[in-house]
Amino acid sequence: MSDKTGTPIRDAATVIVLRDRESRPRVLMGQRGAGAAFMPNKVVFPGGAADAGDAAVPLAAPLTPLCAARITEDAVSSHPNVLATTAIRELFEETGQILGRPGDWPGTPPSDWTDFAATGHVPDASALQFVFRAITPPGRPRRFDARFFLVDAGALAGDPDDFSAASDELSHLQWVALDEVRAHDMPFITEVVLAEVAARAADPEPPASVPFFRNDDEESLFLRLGKRAPLSGRA
Known part of the structure; x- marks a missing residue:
């Protein structure tokens, strides 16, 4: 999919990991680099564009039917589990x-998944909740049709405070309290x-309806x- 200027609008997925729901909720965020082409220096959730290899990856369990149905609504193509x-x-x-279950892969993983497979886990989408969708406004150097997924930190396979295996795409990884999050440049x-x-x-239940900033x-x-009705009319 592309806009009228020819700029491609790529499918993307973002993950909001939430912990301490019942006391002081916190979300996992990091800072994009100053040289990043998209949203430099901003504090964001982990996420990015879909890769071709994602479609070939086995899931230990898919999204819930409700979340899958919401993702396919008003979408050009239907691939909810690929986005997950x-x-x-x-x-x-x-x-x-x-975010996965212990298990063996049925074949050779795609190159982008080699390190994940080496942990001895198969990806598991069952805990992901589809909670928001947004398309990047026109005029930006890159545009994405981004789906935002919420997941409880209790679904993670390891220590939620261990970022030793992280790449350098995000710096200053931290759990940010929701009541302090607006102090960051987002x-x-x-x-x-x-x-x-x-x-x-x-x-803790997935939403029956999902906001869409189109x-x-x-x-x-x-x-x-x-x-089908707009939330607040034209922005």
Whole structure:
């Protein structure tokens, strides 16, 4: 998919890992580098664009039917579990955290998954909850159709404070309390997503409807997947 200027709009997935729901909720965030082409210096959640190899990766368990149905709504192509796989890969690459079950891969993993497979785990999407979708506005050097997934830190396979296996894509990895998160330099859309996360922090169930910040070439709309009416009209 591309916009009218020919800029490709790539599928992407972002992961919001939440811990301490019942006391003082915190989310896992890191800082993008100053030289990054997209959102330099910003504090963000781990995430990135889908890779071709993600479609060939086996899942120990898929997304829930509700989350899969919401992802396919108003989408050009239907590949909810591929986006979930992307989310798991990006989480591992950028933080070293594993969302998976112990097990053997049925064949040779794609090159981007070699290190994940070496941990002895197969990716597991069952704990991911689809909670937000946003398309990057026109005029940006890169545009993404990003799906945001929420997952409880209790679903991680290892120590949630161990970032020793992380790449250098994000620096200053840390658990940020929701009541202090606005002290950080974040993209606008991250602030919007965090407001949704804060509202859902006490509810462990996946949402029946999902906010969708749709930026077309002509207009921007806040919609809700699962409900056809706009949330607040044109932005």
